[in-house]
Amino acid sequence: MKKVLLAPLDPVHDIGLKIIARGLEEAGYETLLLPPDLTEEEIIDNALRENTATLLLSRTLGYGVAEILARFVDLADAAGIRAKVKLGIGGMAIRPELAAELGFDAGFGPGTTVEEVVCFIEGREYRPDPTRCAKTKPDMTAGYGYGYRHAGIAARLDRISAQIMDWVKDKSSPGVERARLRDELWNAAEWRARRGDGELYRHYPALCGDIPRKYYASGELHPKTRRFTKTEVEGLEKYLADTKARMSVRKLQHSRRKPLVFVQYGTGCPFMDIGHILASEAWGADGVVHFDPSWGARTEGFLDGFLTHQEDGTVITPANFNRIKGALEDSTLWQVRAHRGLNTPETAVLAGKMGADLTKINFCYGALGAGTDPARMVVDGYHTILYAKKYNLPFDVVTNEELCGVPAHKAFAGMLIVADLAVRLGGRPILQPLFAYSPEVMVGGLMADNYVDFNTAKIKALRGIIDAPLWPGAPIGFLTHTEDRVQSAMATALHACLASSLEVDAISIASTDEAYSGGPISAPSRIDTLRAVQEGFRFFGQAGINPTSEADRYADELVAGIEKVLDEVAARGDFVAAVHEGLLGSRAEGAYPGRSGKDTVTIVKK
Amino acid sequence: MPKITEQIMDALDVETFFVCATEEEGRNLMLNLIKSWGFTDADVVFAQHEGPGVRVRGRAYVYRPADKYRWLLREAEAAQEG
Numbered sequence: 001m002k003k004v005l006l007a008p009l010d011p012v013h014d015i016g017l018k019i020i021a022r023g024l025e026e027a028g029y030e031t032l033l034l035p036p037d038l039t040e041e042e043i044i045d046n047a048l049r050e051n052t053a054t055l056l057l058s059r060t061l062g063y064g065v066a067e068i069l070a071r072f073v074d075l076a077d078a079a080g081i082r083a084k085v086k087l088g089i090g091g092m093a094i095r096p097e098l099a100a101e102l103g104f105d106a107g108f109g110p111g112t113t114v115e116e117v118v119c120f121i122e123g124r125e126y127r128p129d130p131t132r133c134a135k136t137k138p139d140m141t142a143g144y145g146y147g148y149r150h151a152g153i154a155a156r157l158d159r160i161s162a163q164i165m166d167w168v169k170d171k172s173s174p175g176v177e178r179a180r181l182r183d184e185l186w187n188a189a190e191w192r193a194r195r196g197d198g199e200l201y202r203h204y205p206a207l208c209g210d211i212p213r214k215y216y217a218s219g220e221l222h223p224k225t226r227r228f229t230k231t232e233v234e235g236l237e238k239y240l241a242d243t244k245a246r247m248s249v250r251k252l253q254h255s256r257r258k259p260l261v262f263v264q265y266g267t268g269c270p271f272m273d274i275g276h277i278l279a280s281e282a283w284g285a286d287g288v289v290h291f292d293p294s295w296g297a298r299t300e301g302f303l304d305g306f307l308t309h310q311e312d313g314t315v316i317t318p319a320n321f322n323r324i325k326g327a328l329e330d331s332t333l334w335q336v337r338a339h340r341g342l343n344t345p346e347t348a349v350l351a352g353k354m355g356a357d358l359t360k361i362n363f364c365y366g367a368l369g370a371g372t373d374p375a376r377m378v379v380d381g382y383h384t385i386l387y388a389k390k391y392n393l394p395f396d397v398v399t400n401e402e403l404c405g406v407p408a409h410k411a412f413a414g415m416l417i418v419a420d421l422a423v424r425l426g427g428r429p430i431l432q433p434l435f436a437y438s439p440e441v442m443v444g445g446l447m448a449d450n451y452v453d454f455n456t457a458k459i460k461a462l463r464g465i466i467d468a469p470l471w472p473g474a475p476i477g478f479l480t481h482t483e484d485r486v487q488s489a490m491a492t493a494l495h496a497c498l499a500s501s502l503e504v505d506a507i508s509i510a511s512t513d514e515a516y517s518g519g520p521i522s523a524p525s526r527i528d529t530l531r532a533v534q535e536g537f538r539f540f541g542q543a544g545i546n547p548t549s550e551a552d553r554y555a556d557e558l559v560a561g562i563e564k565v566l567d568e569v570a571a572r573g574d575f576v577a578a579v580h581e582g583l584l585g586s587r588a589e590g591a592y593p594g595r596s597g598k599d600t601v602t603i604v605k606k
Numbered sequence: 607m608p609k610i611t612e613q614i615m616d617a618l619d620v621e622t623f624f625v626c627a628t629e630e631e632g633r634n635l636m637l638n639l640i641k642s643w644g645f646t647d648a649d650v651v652f653a654q655h656e657g658p659g660v661r662v663r664g665r666a667y668v669y670r671p672a673d674k675y676r677w678l679l680r681e682a683e684a685a686q687e688g
Contacts, residue, residue, distance in 0.1 A: 226672060235675075235682035267616075268671035271678060275615050308672040483652040485663065518649040519667055522617040 004121060005052040007034040007043045009072060009089075013060035016090055016112075020056065023114030029121070040072045044079045052085060054121050059091040066102060073103035088120055135249060135286065135331035137357065140260060140469050140505040141394045141428040146419075150465045150559070156566035157420035164421055164575045168382045172604050173597070174207045174300050175380045179345035179387060181207070188353040191318060201304075208301030209342075215303050222295070222303065224310045228271070233306070236271050240327055243278055249329055250284035252534045255541050259499050260506040261533060262287040262335065264475070267520050268309035270320045274327040279523050283530040287333030287358070289474075289508065290324065290351075292316045297341025297370065298596045302350070312520070316347060321354040333357045338384055339398055340370035342597050345383040352391020359388055359395040361422075361429075364414030367579050368591040369401035374579040376597035381418070385427045394428040396471050403478060405439040405590030408458060409561025413569070414584045416562065419468065430469045430505070433458040435495045436478035439590065446554065451480065452498060456547040457554030459502045464559060472499050473508035485512035485528055492529040493536035500537060501544040509533060612676035614668045619651065625659040632660025640666045 006021050008014035014036050021031045034046055047055050057072065059065050069089060076082045082103075089099050090108035099107020106120045119126040148154035185200040205216040214220045221227070228236075252261050263285045265273045277288050293313030296302075306319040314320060321336075328334055335358035336351035338344045344366065348359050363381030367374035388395050397418045399411035412433065419429040435455045441447050446454045459470060476495040481488040492509050499507045511525040565583060572578040585591030611618070620640060624632045633650045640648040645666035653662040669675050 224672075229674075231679060231682045232674065235678035235680075238682060238684075239678055271675065272616065272669075272671050279615075310670070310672040484654065485652065513651075516651050518651065519647075519665065520616065520671055522619070522665070523615045524617075524619065 002054070002121065003030045003032065003050060003052050004054045004056060005032050005034070005047055005050055006056045006058075007038065007046070008036045009040070009043070009057045009059045009068065010091075011037050014058065016060070017056065017058045020090070020112070020114060020117055024117065024121075027114060027118055029118075040068075040075050043072075044075055044081060047076075047081055047085060048079065054086045054088070055081075056088045056090065056117070059089065059094065065091070065093050066098070069099075069102045069104070077103075086121070088117070135251065135329075137331050137333055138260065139394070140258075140471070141430060144469050145467050146423045146429075147467045148465065149463075149467065153416070153465050153559075153563060153566060156563070156570050157416060159570040160417050160566065160575060161421045161424050163570075163573060164378065164382070164417075165424070167575065168379055170604050171375075171379045172602050173376055173379050173600050175342050175345050175376070175597070176383045178204060178207045178301060178343070179349045179383060182346050182349045182353075183387065183390075186353070188318070192322065197304075204301065209299050211295075211299050212301035212303055221307065222309075222315075224268075224293075224295075225303070225307045225315060228306050228308060232271065236274070236323070240274070247278065247282065247329070249281050249331065250534065252284035252286070252530065252537055253500070254534075254537045256500060256537065258506065259471075259496070259504050260286040260333065261496070261530070262289055262333070262473075262506060262508040263511070263526060263530070264289040264291060264508060266291045266313050268293070268311050268314055270306075270308065270314055270323050272520075273314055273324060276521075276523055276526055277324070277327060277332075280526050280530065281329050281332055283527045284534055285332070285530060287335060287506070288328070289335045289337060289360075290314065290316075290321075290356075291337045292341075292343075292347075296343065297372070300342050300597075302343060302346065316343070316350065318350065318354065321350065321356075325355050335360060335396075338388075338395075339363075340366040340377075341372055342376070342380070342600075344372075344377070344380045345387055348384045348387040348391065348393060348395075352387065352393055356391075356393060358430075359384075359393045360398055360432075361385060361388065361395045362397045362399070362415060362418050364418060364579065364584050365398055365401045365411075367594055368406065368414075368585045369404045371594035372596050373598040373600070374593050375576045375601045377594070378576055378579075379601050380597075382421070382425075385418075385422045385425050388422075389426045389428075394430055394469075395422075396430040396432040396473070397422075398432045398474055399434055400474065401585050401591055402434050402436060402438045402440065404585070404592075406585035407440045407561070407589065408433070408438070408454075409558050410565050410583075410585050410589070412458075412462070412558065413562045413565035416465065416566070417569070417575075417584075419466070430471045431462050431466075432471050432473050433462060434474070434478055435472045435476040435499065435507075437480045438478070449550075450548070451495070452545060452547045453551040454554050455495070455498055456502060456551040457558055459504065460551060460555035461558040461562070464555065465562070469506075470502075470504040471506040471508070472504055475508045475510035475514065477510070477514075481510060481512075481514040483516045485525065488512040488514060489528045489532035493532035496533040497536040497540050498545050500540065609676075611668050612680060615675075615677065616667065616669050618645070618666045618668060619663055620665075621661075621663045623659055623661050626655075629653050629655035629660055632662045635660075636662045636664035640664050 338347035512528040513525040
């Protein structure tokens with residue numbers, strides 16, 4: 001059995017060496033760990049006496065480290081052991097370059113694994129195993145039956161869903177028609193094989209607005225976009241090949257299985273997106289979220305081609321989706337948002353055909369907080385749910401209208417209406433309550449003492465109503481972030497830990513640039529929050545956060561509020577009218593029914 | 607030898623503590639510092655002044671979305687040359 005001598009060259013610290021010694025013993029080595037505070041001469045005497053082949057030293061303190069270590073190597077040389085004993089040095093201030101400079105055979109910095117040390121002892125090259133953090137792609141809706149735990153709310157939703165289904169059954173829109181064309185006439189495999197777009201573009205431009213129609217007629221692009229050059233594409237391919245060869249991914253959740261952690265990309269440029277996605281995956285993101293430019297939501301129809309865009313939101317085209325999808329790790333969940341705007345159903349179709357895992361649908365938010373005409377949004381949302389089912393895309397039902405000022409109970413009523421309709425249509429909705437310091441919260445003082453109780457109440461309320469997956473977002477901690485990156489990372493991590501404590505299925509987190517509006521989000525700001533969340537998950541492990549009794553009171557109030565709103569919507573008997581009349585969020589509360597796509601709903605002739 | 611800035615993915619952030627009397631003075635110091643290094647697309651992301659001075663973070667965008675990123679192009683050019 002090989003003998004390894006370990007000695008702290010330090011007055012007190014030897015924890016790192018103890019950990020390595022234990023690992024080496026488990027790996028079958030005989031180890032001898034000397035106590036701290038021995039002189040260099042005493043350590044060398046021990047090495048001579050034990051006739052060891054390997055001597056591992058540690059030095060935690062940074063001050064004067066170079067002089068001390070250089071002196072040790074000189075003494076070892078003078079004692080005649082330098083030639084026959086492998087010398088390794090580890091510690092907080094140690095880096096491989098420093099160790100080599102001082103005459104050691106290896107240097108081990110913070111985070112050294114036992115495997116690295118074993119490779120050193122055995123003279124093998126250390127190759128980190130990229131599968132050591134192997135992740136799988138989970139289905140976060142698995143195990144949920146969508147059964148109701150609150151019979152009264154179930155009965156109200158039953159009435160409302162029936163009303164919506166009756167209203168929508170003879171209606172269509174240009175968005176629904178484009179989605180139908182994309183669904184029926186466009187084959188992703190054929191397109192990937194460079195065999196064209198089938199018959200799609202013979203019919204498609206006629207259903208588009210000005211920007212796409214000009215593109216299909218003359219090739220003219222939106223003014224903020226341009227095509228990539230051939231050299232850029234070749235550069236991307238080389239960059240991807242190089243990066244993938246050294247890529248590995250982290251797991252953030254420590255000893256827990258969930259929550260999955262999603263980050264949103266959308267720099268405008270698919271290449272920059274890919275750079276951010278790879279960095280996010282490497283630092284532990286389980287999923288990434290695609291969103292389109294704000295003008296894309298008000299434009300009838302998609303462009304085509306491999307396009308970059310100067311502003312927030314990445315242009316949706318098959319080519320852009322294809323490159324992004326191709327860059328993702330196999331384990332990364334890919335969500336494409338389809339919850340707003342005039343391309344909602346086609347977004348789900350295209351996302352499904354290009355291999356997305358999830359989408360995002362909420363016609364209430366789309367109509368009240370994202371600018372789309374309520375009638376158009378309901379028609380398009382209904383068909384989007386059907387396509388999400390067809391392409392096996394679970395979807396979250398976002399409630400960001402809370403950020404406009406809509407009270408949580410109204411936003412939740414809207415979310416439950418969409419979720420109930422989805423379940424009836426065979427879809428798999430995921431409830432997305434905000435963890436946010438929303439206007440309602442600020443005005444009502446609901447978080448005057450802490451951020452825990454009201455966010456906890458949201459989860460308790462929803463769990464008391466229905467057995468459905470939960471995905472707080474998006475992002476968690478909305479309006480608690482500032483431009484200070486330390487504060488912003490901390491706020492994100494604490495909200496993530498609350499979500500973990502509440503055992504939700506997933507969270508979406510922001511970067512530390514969340515509150516900065518002066519320019520695009522930077523790559524390191526994404527890593528800031530992923531690191532903070534990982535540290536938070538490590539800190540709590542299986543331990544939890546205890547809310548006060550206020551959480552139960554708030555949860556009861558939320559449920560009562562939801563019941564009242566659903567009563568009013570059901571009694572109104574016309575869902576679109578209920579949206580216009582403010583039953584799910586009024587103008588006084590900051591919810592304005594959108595105008596984009598007004599008067600575009602058509603009646604389908606039988 | 608490629609220029610070091612060509613390997614920056616998007617932006618360079620600089621954090622420091624300036625001994626100064628006001629936040630505005632600290633912001634100006636940061637912007638002038640970044641511009642003195644030759645960066646033109648500079649901004650102050652965060653600044654907080656308390657008694658002794660300002661804690662400040664400045665940012666220079668090397669690339670904004672849709673720019674031509676040298677960290678990609680030099681890969682392609684190297685491949686073409688190789």
